[in-house]
Amino acid sequence: MAFEQAAIKIEKQQEFAKLQTAVEQAFSAGNVERFLKQLDRKAIRVREFDAVLSARALEEASGSAARPDLSAWQLYQELPLSDQAQMREFYLSKLETVDMALRHKFKKLYQYY
Numbered sequence: 001m002a003f004e005q006a007a008i009k010i011e012k013q014q015e016f017a018k019l020q021t022a023v024e025q026a027f028s029a030g031n032v033e034r035f036l037k038q039l040d041r042k043a044i045r046v047r048e049f050d051a052v053l054s055a056r057a058l059e060e061a062s063g064s065a066a067r068p069d070l071s072a073w074q075l076y077q078e079l080p081l082s083d084q085a086q087m088r089e090f091y092l093s094k095l096e097t098v099d100m101a102l103r104h105k106f107k108k109l110y111q112y113y
Contacts, residue, residue, distance in 0.1 A: 011080050019075045019087055025062035027094045035061035036106045046095050046109045049088050
């Protein structure tokens, strides 16, 4: 019998989708290096999702920082705990898809300690 992750229903789908789009844009091929440079300048490790949100790094990486209607931190706070956990898991899975050359270039951000 193989392990199968249980599907947990997203309660606030609209907010989750907006935040998911912001994460996808930050990790897109055209934005990921800018995103990692911002984290490096702000001394935020890539796995510190709360710090990434509070520093508005997702918005800056995708070029939506000028739009006040999109605040990743506010969207995240509106999500119930189960949705927040799924968003963190989605973010962590996206950061593992970054090209190995970029991960090596920003290895300090990827360190666990």
